[in-house]
Amino acid sequence: MNRKIRDTALVVATALAALVVVAMLAVILLDVVRSGASAISWTFLTQPPSGGMQSGGVGPAIFGTAALTILMTVAVVPVGVVTAIWLTEYAAPDSRLARYVRLAVSNLAGVPSIVFGLFGLGFFVQTLGRGVDKVAFGGVVTYGKPGLIWAALTLAILTMPVVIVATEEALRAVPRDLRDASLALGATKFQTTFYVVVPQAMGGILTSAILAVSRGAGEVAPILFTGAAYFLAELPTHLNDQFMNLGYHVYVLATQSPDVDKTRPQLYGTVLVLLLLTFLLNLLAVVIRVRARRASSIARA
Amino acid sequence: MPTAALPTKIEVQNLNVFYRAEKKAETQALKDVALEIRDREVLALIGPSGCGKSTFLRVLNRMNDTVPGARVEGRVLLEGEDVLAKGYDVVGLRRRVGMVFQRPQPFPKSIFDNVAFGVRAHGLTDKNEIVRRVESALGRAALWDEVKDRLEASALSLSGGQAQRLCIARALAVEPEVLLMDEPTSALDPIATARLEELIHELRADLTIVIVTHSMQQAARVSQRTGFFYMGNLIEVGPTKQMFTRPRENKTEDYISGRFG
Numbered sequence: 332m333n334r335k336i337r338d339t340a341l342v343v344a345t346a347l348a349a350l351v352v353v354a355m356l357a358v359i360l361l362d363v364v365r366s367g368a369s370a371i372s373w374t375f376l377t378q379p380p381s382g383g384m385q386s387g388g389v390g391p392a393i394f395g396t397a398a399l400t401i402l403m404t405v406a407v408v409p410v411g412v413v414t415a416i417w418l419t420e421y422a423a424p425d426s427r428l429a430r431y432v433r434l435a436v437s438n439l440a441g442v443p444s445i446v447f448g449l450f451g452l453g454f455f456v457q458t459l460g461r462g463v464d465k466v467a468f469g470g471v472v473t474y475g476k477p478g479l480i481w482a483a484l485t486l487a488i489l490t491m492p493v494v495i496v497a498t499e500e501a502l503r504a505v506p507r508d509l510r511d512a513s514l515a516l517g518a519t520k521f522q523t524t525f526y527v528v529v530p531q532a533m534g535g536i537l538t539s540a541i542l543a544v545s546r547g548a549g550e551v552a553p554i555l556f557t558g559a560a561y562f563l564a565e566l567p568t569h570l571n572d573q574f575m576n577l578g579y580h581v582y583v584l585a586t587q588s589p590d591v592d593k594t595r596p597q598l599y600g601t602v603l604v605l606l607l608l609t610f611l612l613n614l615l616a617v618v619i620r621v622r623a624r625r626a627s628s629i630a631r632a
Numbered sequence: 633m634p635t636a637a638l639p640t641k642i643e644v645q646n647l648n649v650f651y652r653a654e655k656k657a658e659t660q661a662l663k664d665v666a667l668e669i670r671d672r673e674v675l676a677l678i679g680p681s682g683c684g685k686s687t688f689l690r691v692l693n694r695m696n697d698t699v700p701g702a703r704v705e706g707r708v709l710l711e712g713e714d715v716l717a718k719g720y721d722v723v724g725l726r727r728r729v730g731m732v733f734q735r736p737q738p739f740p741k742s743i744f745d746n747v748a749f750g751v752r753a754h755g756l757t758d759k760n761e762i763v764r765r766v767e768s769a770l771g772r773a774a775l776w777d778e779v780k781d782r783l784e785a786s787a788l789s790l791s792g793g794q795a796q797r798l799c800i801a802r803a804l805a806v807e808p809e810v811l812l813m814d815e816p817t818s819a820l821d822p823i824a825t826a827r828l829e830e831l832i833h834e835l836r837a838d839l840t841i842v843i844v845t846h847s848m849q850q851a852a853r854v855s856q857r858t859g860f861f862y863m864g865n866l867i868e869v870g871p872t873k874q875m876f877t878r879p880r881e882n883k884t885e886d887y888i889s890g891r892f893g
Contacts, residue, residue: 424700507698512737512799515695516750517727517806526753527739 363603370600379564379575384584385593389601394566395479395559395574396608400548402483402570403490407547408540410487411494418495419502420524440492444552451485452477452556460571478571482558489553490543497542501535502528534623541616545609551578561587577605638670641810641840642692647706649687649696658703661687663864665706669810674832674841676855676872678848680892683861685844689812692842693729694722710810727754729810730803735819736795738787743779746787746798750806765805773801774831793824800831811835813843817850829854848888852876860884 374388381387414432422429461475474480505528513523529536551559560573561583567574581601588594649662662684669675677685690696691704694715708715715725727750739746747766756762766783770776775797779790787798796816803811813832817825832841832854845851851858852872859869860883868881879885886892 506737508733508735508737509739511695511698511731512733512739512802513749513753514698515693515726515731515733516753516802517723517730518750518753519723522753526749531740 360606363599363606366596367599367601367603370596371603375600376604380562380580380597383590384562384588384597385590386597389575389577389580389597389604391563391566392575392577392580392601393604393608395563396548396577396605398479398567399483399486399554399558399574399576400544402479403486403547404540404544406484406487407490407494407543411491411539411543412498412536414491415495415498415502416524416529419499420520420528436492436495439488440496444489444550445555447485447489447553448556450488451481451553455481455484456557474571476571477556477558477573478569479558479567479574480570482554482574485553485557486547486550489550490547493543493546494539497539498532498536501532501539504535505531534619538616538620538623541612541619545612545616548612549578549605549609551576551582554579577601577608581605638673640668641671641711642669643707643709644668644688644692645707645709647688647691647704647708649684649691649705650703651699652701652703654701661864662691665866667859667866667869669840669842670857672836672838672840673857674836674843674855676851676858677842677844677861678846678851678858678887679861679867680887681846684864685859685861686814688861688866689731689814689842689844691716692810692812693726693731694720695726695731697722727806728808729812730806730808731812732796732799732803732814732816734815736792736799738790738795738798740786740788742784743787743790743798744783747801747805750802754806765807766801769801769805772804772835773797774827774834775801791824793820793827796820796824796828797831800828804835808839810840810842813841815844815846818846825850848876860887862887 372388376388376393377390378388379391380389414436418429418432422432456475456477459474460478460481464470464473464475468474509527509531510523513527514520518526554576558573559576559579563573563575581598584594584598584601585591644665644667647662647665647667648660650658650660652658665684665688667688677688679685687696690699692708692715696702696704704716706716710725710728714720739749741749744766747769748762751762751765756765767776770779775794778794779785779798787795790798796819800811800816817828820828829850832843835841843851843854855872857869858872858875860867860875860879860881862883868875868879868884870880875884876888879888
């Protein structure tokens with residue numbers, strides 16, 4: 332009897348723990364949707380903030396977030412995928428360099444994001460940017476200031492481990508027999524990698540890119556010093572322009588407003604847009620992963 | 633049988649192969665193997681699991697290079713040239729010495745693209761020539777009639793036997809001189825197996841074939857000569873008929889009469 336009670340207690344405890352997680356998510360979502368839905372309108376989605384951030388919208392922030400994320404993806408995916416290909420396909424299993432690269436990747440994944448922000452400021456803005464100015468613009472400050480390109484590159488470094496690890500997993504899932512079959516036909520290592528292995532792993536590679544996007548799209552700390560602007564009515568048109576960002580805008584609305592109560596609807600609306608954006612990206616990742624899994628299960632049958 | 637008159641295609645001398653699994657002691661997979669493979673013969677290799685016959689096969693076209701921790705000593709002369717020599721063109725070797733594996737491994741591409749893969753990889757771009765090679769390879773692999781109307785269909789839609797013949801067609805399209813087959817029928821049903829054995833007979837007209845098999849009946853059916861491996865040693869090699877009726881070694885006799893293995 333005693334044993335039965337303990338069993339039941341365990342079931343109840345684990346169910347409760349799970350329930351707490353679900354409940355918290357539900358509370359957050361409900362609160363955000365309830366208070367934010369009314370703020371969403373065409374004006375809100377397209378117009379810049381106005382009237383001391385108490386009216387208007389988040390148009391430039393949506394645009395800025397999208398531009399930032401696209402640039403980041405363009406930067407991180409090729410480098411991350413090529414690194415993963417080198418790690419799984421080319422580096423010898425006992426290679427010391429590969430071990431150091433893996434160590435660096437896993438350490439990179441553990442660095443707090445504010446540190447990336449400071450690194451981006453120090454390396455990209457102050458070192459690389461000023462270097463570019465000195466060489467190409469005769470010392471006139473052009474790239475030696477926070478801007479879209481530097482924020483995107485900082486985010487790219489932050490999301491690099493995600494891309495590398497997920498791509499490595501996708502490549503490792505390609506059966507060795509398939510590589511052997513290609514090599515035995517007299518295909519070179521390069522041909523085998525790029526015409527057999529990578530196409531087979533494409534679903535996983537795309538998933539890695541989307542994981543990076545959904546990770547990077549919500550980050551604020553890395554772009555604080557490297558390009559995000561408090562308020563800009565104009566959309567960024569050049570790589571060195573500053574930009575508005577949804578995540579940063581949430582922070583601004585919540586802490587920098589003269590009248591927090593009056594900006595609250597705007598705040599909730601912005602959070603809702605950010606959540607929807609992240610949710611959509613995750614949904615896309617799931618769809619691609621499922622399709623890739625279906626394709627590879629056909630390959631096994 | 634005029635097998636004695638055939639010239640030598642591949643000559644293997646003092647072949648030793650070692651494997652080292654991570655941080656463990658090296659184990660020897662092949663011990664001082666010497667063997668001659670004749671032009672346009674079917675040589676069957678038999679022996680219990682782990683006897684080294686598959687390892688031997690993979691040495692012949694250097695597929696063992698892809699196994700981490702493998703070390704090979706000795707000489708494998710393909711028409712007099714040592715393919716194990718440093719700096720030997722391995723990719724070129726595999727174009728001359730093709731391989732078919734235990735489980736068919738069609739690429740997730742169309743049937744046509746599967747067969748054209750090797751040809752294209754070798755830099756052939758002439759469309760008519762690629763089509764000619766693909767059709768002829770599918771014909772030689774006895775698959776043409778079954779797939780001629782759906783060359784653009786995915787190769788993954790083929791049955792096991794068809795997929796294996798596709799893999800043979802894929803290997804043939806490259807026009808190799810030698811074809812290595814590693815238990816090519818172990819994943820096939822009896823009917824598909826019979827078709828494949830028939831195919832081996834036909835291919836012998838212009839190919840040298842080395843086939844590793846678990847089935848002694850298969851060795852007896854398809855080969856002119858048979859080699860018996862046991863614990864890394866090549867115990868005996870000779871005309872197939874003689875191997876199965878009057879083997880020279882006791883171990884061979886014990887194995888083929890089913891006393892072990």
